[in-house]
Amino acid sequence: MVTNTILLPEEQTELLEILKSRFHKNMKRHQELDWNVIEEKLILFPSKIWSINEMEKTGGEPDVIYFDENTNQIWFVDCAAESPKDRRSLAYDYDGQTSRKEHQPKNNALDVAAQMQIDLLTEAEYRLLQSIGNFDQKTSSWLKTPQPIRDLGGAIFGDYRYGTVFIYHNGAQSYYAARGFRGIIKA
Numbered sequence: 001m002v003t004n005t006i007l008l009p010e011e012q013t014e015l016l017e018i019l020k021s022r023f024h025k026n027m028k029r030h031q032e033l034d035w036n037v038i039e040e041k042l043i044l045f046p047s048k049i050w051s052i053n054e055m056e057k058t059g060g061e062p063d064v065i066y067f068d069e070n071t072n073q074i075w076f077v078d079c080a081a082e083s084p085k086d087r088r089s090l091a092y093d094y095d096g097q098t099s100r101k102e103h104q105p106k107n108n109a110l111d112v113a114a115q116m117q118i119d120l121l122t123e124a125e126y127r128l129l130q131s132i133g134n135f136d137q138k139t140s141s142w143l144k145t146p147q148p149i150r151d152l153g154g155a156i157f158g159d160y161r162y163g164t165v166f167i168y169h170n171g172a173q174s175y176y177a178a179r180g181f182r183g184i185i186k187a
Contacts, residue, residue: 005046005047005050005051005117006046006047006050007046007049007050007053011053012046012049015049015052015053015056016039016042016049018056019039019042019052019062019063020035020039022061022062022063022079023035023038023063023064026063026079028132028133029063029064029065029079029132029133030063030064030065030066030067032067033064033067033074038064038074041074041187042074042187045187047117048117048185048187050117051116051117051118051185052076052185054116054117054118055076055078055084055116055118055183055185057086058084058085058086058087058116059080059084059085059086059087060078060079060080060084060087060182060183061078061079061080061084062076062077062078062079062183062185063076063077063079064076065077065079065128065129065132066128068186071186073186073187074186074187075125075184075185075186076184076185076186076187077121077125077129077182077183077184078182078183078184079129079133079135080135081135081137082135082136082137082138082139083136083139083140083141083178083179083180083181083182084180084181084182084183085180087109087112087180087181088139088176088177088178088179088180089105089106089175089176089177089179089180090105090106090107090108090109090112090142090175090179090180090181091105091107091108091109091172091173091174091175092108092109092110092142092145092150092155092170092172092173092174093108093109093110093111093150093155093172094108094110094111095172096108096155096171096172096173096174097111097173099172099173100173105175109142109180109181112181113181113183116183117185118183118184118185119144119183119184119185120142120143120144120181120182120183120184121141121143121144121181121182121183121184122143122144123143123144123156123158123167125184126141126143126158126165126167126182127165129182130158130160130165134160135160135182136158136159136160137159137160137161138178139159139178139179139180140157140158140159140168140176140178140179141157141158141159141179141180141181141182142155142156142157142179142180142181143156143157143158143167143181145172149169150172153171153172154169154170154171154172155169155170155171155172155174156168156169156170157169157170157179
């Protein structure tokens with residue numbers, strides 16, 4: 001388990017500069033939000049900055065996509081064009097991972113997300129992400145699976161093909177080089 005979840009001051013400064021630059025380059029994702037307000041809020045949550053850095057390090061290109069006025073939370077989501085490269089070839093969860101007798105994957109999406117202290121996107125969050133751009137045109141991303149589906153051995157994932165967001169199902173033990181997961185962190 002991860003023990004140090006605080007970045008060094010220079011690491012935090014570097015990450016905030018990357019996020020600020022990405023924020024300003026992609027204003028269509030968050031037209032009515034102000035970076036200064038976001039940065040002030042983030043600084044109050046050093047462990048969330050660490051998690052966003054983990055998203056960045058694994059190829060997620062996190063960016064702000066939503067401000068929830070009800071909870072006063074800013075949503076940072078992986079906005080890389082394709083499912084983050086360093087989070088692919090994973091089963092959905094530990095049970096799915098260990099149920100494979102041959103060619104077992106090295107890890108699973110839920111455990112990796114937990115180590116990063118982020119969540120997988122729900123179907124609704126994934127559709128919101130897709131409403132601001134076209135993501136996963138060549139890859140797919142595991143999504144937080146409703147328990148009744150998981151109880152039957154399945155898991156869901158999404159992608160964008162033919163101008164449409166598709167949500168599919170697969171066995172939780174399945175893994176593919178082009179399937180990873182997108183994370184979300186709310187600050």
